[in-house]
Amino acid sequence: MAQFQEFLGNHPILAVCWLAAFAAIVVYQMRTGTKGVSAAQTVALINRSEAIVVDIRDKKEFDEGHVVDAIHMPLSKITQRVAELKKQQGKPIVVACKHGQQSGDAVRALEAAGHDPVYKLIGGMAEWRAQSLPVVSK
Numbered sequence: 001m002a003q004f005q006e007f008l009g010n011h012p013i014l015a016v017c018w019l020a021a022f023a024a025i026v027v028y029q030m031r032t033g034t035k036g037v038s039a040a041q042t043v044a045l046i047n048r049s050e051a052i053v054v055d056i057r058d059k060k061e062f063d064e065g066h067v068v069d070a071i072h073m074p075l076s077k078i079t080q081r082v083a084e085l086k087k088q089q090g091k092p093i094v095v096a097c098k099h100g101q102q103s104g105d106a107v108r109a110l111e112a113a114g115h116d117p118v119y120k121l122i123g124g125m126a127e128w129r130a131q132s133l134p135v136v137s138k
Contacts, residue, residue, distance in 0.1 A: 065135035
């Protein structure tokens, strides 16, 4: 702890820059972050609340394996195809991508279309498979 205090005393500009960068990251995450659910929470949502899984990966990846009864909507076409989910209004939606990094854009698009609640699958299909949860292949 004494070394940390000494560093702060010797390098106040670096310390202020580090704090500013940290604050900027926190603010950015708070403004753009979406609600995420784990693979286990997704299973619970599917079983208890009839949640719908929307898979936004490309066709090849989707065909290699996806969550049972998942709806395939590539991220590039989600805004054009969001009307297909009107019948599912009111049910929770979980958006799945490859590693959980692209699903935030799809979550925001679905929320803008009036769907609520919408979650992203934390870790995406990579985490789903790592948990040895069932996948369907075409």
